[in-house]
Structure formats: structure tokens, C-alpha cells
Amino acid sequence: MILTDRQLNAIVLAGGGLVVDAPTLTFNQLRELAASAHDGNAELVVKNVGGLTADQLQTLAATAPGRISFDLTT
Numbered sequence: 470m471i472l473t474d475r476q477l478n479a480i481v482l483a484g485g486g487l488v489v490d491a492p493t494l495t496f497n498q499l500r501e502l503a504a505s506a507h508d509g510n511a512e513l514v515v516k517n518v519g520g521l522t523a524d525q526l527q528t529l530a531a532t533a534p535g536r537i538s539f540d541l542t543t
Contacts, residue, residue, distance in 0.1 A: 474498045481505040486512035496525055503532040516540040 472480075474494065481487055482505045491499065499515065506513040518526060518539050529537055 474501065477502060478505045481511045481513060482509040484509045484511050486514075488514040488516060491515050491518045492520055496521065499529055500532055503529045503537050506536040507533040511536065513537045514540060 477487060477489070478501055481502055487502070487506075489499075489502065494502070499521075502513055505511070513533060513536060515529070515537065518541065521529075526539055529539075
């Protein structure tokens with residue numbers, strides 16, 4: 470099932486946790502999801518983060534403290 474970024478944000482804002490694949494979203498979309506996770510008290514797991522910088526990961530973490538995790542496994 471393919472969902473739009475708007476649908477993903479709505480799910481997270483409603484409190485639903487998600488696991489997302491970083492390469493399928495832009496950094497701005499990830500940041501919006503992180504903000505929605507914060508506002509919806511939802512858990513967000515981001516996989517395949519190899520294309521993101523440490524600064525970007527820190528920005529995402531600061532956007533949703535305690536609500537976002539990064540899967541660093543390969």
C-alpha cells in the first residue's frame with residue numbers, strides 16, 4: 470500500500486506509529502513526519518538513513534525528542 474506524505478502525517482498525528490524508509494522521502498518530508506510524531510505522541514522509526522548526514526539526523530531528533538529512532542543496521 471502506497472500512502473502520500475499527507476496521509477502518513479495524518480496517521481502519525483492521530484498517534485499511530487510508523488516505520489519509514491528514508492530514501493523514499495525527502496528530508497523535508499521526514500522533518501514534517503517528525504513534527505507530526507511529536508504532536509501526535511507517536512513513535513517514528515526511520516530505516517536506511519545512510520543518505521542522511523549526522524546534522525540532518527540531529528535535526529530530526531530535535532524535532533521529535535524521544536519519539537524518533539533511526540535504524541542504523543544494514
